[in-house]
Amino acid sequence: NRVIVDASVYNEFVEKFVAAAKNISAGDPSDDKVVVGPIINDSQLESVKSKITRAKEEGATVALExxxxxxxxxxxVFTDVTRDMELARDEIFGPIIGVMKADDEAHAIELANDPEFGLSAAIYSTDIDHASQVALQIESGMVHINDLTVNDEPHVMFGGMKNSGLGRFNGDWAIEEFTDDRWIGIKRS
Structure with a gap:
């Protein structure tokens, strides 16, 4: 739930990102035009609302409320998010995003690997070969290049690193994860 942007394109990115986010409709998911549906339960609703309040208290700039x-x-959308803020360190599970500024590629990788979570990441780049090399440095169970972070297909593994889950599921990975291989030998005589 955070975006890390190189300083050289940060302001332009924020402007375009906020403009796009303003056009995302929220409401009843049975309406085909709605992209963001309701939060799953009251407990999660309170969690998301408290994260909004906390982001403001910690000094993040409200770019879109x-x-x-x-x-x-x-x-x-919050900007001017720093690594010590809850918005940069926590999994959010709600329509809130913090935008962080990275000095350069090494700093972006450092920021990406900083939290204790590592479920899924995405890298957007015009240089796919270079993005592939960067992906190898990201501590995440899944890294998608020029695609969304949320992908789940039954034939491809799904799972995170660090405190974002143990093991993998789907396909053969699920069989491995939920099966104990055993050798039971019997000699009757």
Missing amino acids: GDITGRVISPH
Whole structure:
């Protein structure tokens, strides 16, 4: 739930990102035009609302403040997020994003690997070969290049690193994860 952007394109990115986020509709998921549906339960709703409050208290800049109606929260975008803020360190599971500025590629990798979580990441680049090399340095169970972080296909493993889950599931990985191989030898005489 955070975006790390190179300083050389940070301002332009934020401007375009906020403009795009403003057009994301939130509400009833049975409406084909709605992208963001309601939060799953009251406990999670309170968690997301407290993260919004905390981001403001910690000094993140509100670039886009969405509405909160019942369990529906429209997108919230925070900028000037630093590595010590909860927004940069926690898994959020809600329509909130913090945008962080990286001095250079090495700093971006450092920021990406800083939290205790590592479920999924994405790298956007015009140089796919170089992005592939960067992907090898990201401590995440899944890294997608020029694609969303949320991908799940039954024939491809799914799982994280660090405190973002143990093991992998789907396909053969699920069989391995949920099966204990045994050798039971019997000699009757």
